[in-house]
Amino acid sequence: MEPRARFFVDRMLGKMAKWLRILGYDARYGSIETATQIEILHREGTIVVTANTRWRHFPGVFFCEPTRVDEQCRKLAAAGLIRQEEVRLFSRCLRCNRPLEEIPKEEAVGRVPDYVAATAPSFCRCPSCGRVYWPGSHWDKMRERFRRITGWSPKDMDERRTEWAE
Ligand SMILES: [Zn+2]
Incomplete structure (x- = not known):
């Protein structure tokens, strides 16, 4: 949705x-x-x-x-x-505004740091700029900050967890 x-x-x-x-x-x-x-x-x-x-x-x-x-x-x-x-946290490319698409791990290998390729549970890619996103600690900081801003409970927001590759 x-x-x-x-x-x-x-x-x-x-x-x-x-x-x-x-x-x-x-x-x-x-x-x-x-x-x-x-x-x-x-x-x-x-x-x-x-x-x-x-x-x-x-x-x-x-x-x-x-x-x-x-x-x-x-x-x-x-x-x-x-x-x-x-709210669908990290479902859209921050650079292009395009909705992200899930990709299999094999497609992420070589585009993200090796330790990320080995450990991240899932990967998404922007169909426009090709930037790859994955779950990471950055998300927790954003989620916590947003919780403080709105008072909304994180568990009621979408649980997709991604971080981006620079
Ligand atoms: Zn993009």
Whole structure:
């Protein structure tokens, strides 16, 4: 099941875009130049997240002060735009925003460090950039941080555990 909300995040809120991708949300990222652009995004059901006061009162716009990303996530959760039951942690490429595909271990060998190839229980790959992701300790830190931000219980969020290869 895909998360329902789709986002277009203003360039000035890059960390927010990354967090939305970590949570499994479709989060495109770029400049917002015109009212027409916002109208088109709104019509296709995409939520525009911006810190630019110029767009604040446009339909389909979620205005976010350029504060800490933790605070921004909390606001999105409070507004019901991100929801615990929709979260699919690390199911999307952080670089390209594409949903990841599971791959067999043999395809990961040579693309990840040897100790990871030997020990990680599963692997995913981005069909766009080819980056390989696998379960790791990084995920635990992210999960803990997100739990602190929202108060959501980790056990109620998706248990997929992946880490990425640089
Ligand atoms: Zn990618």
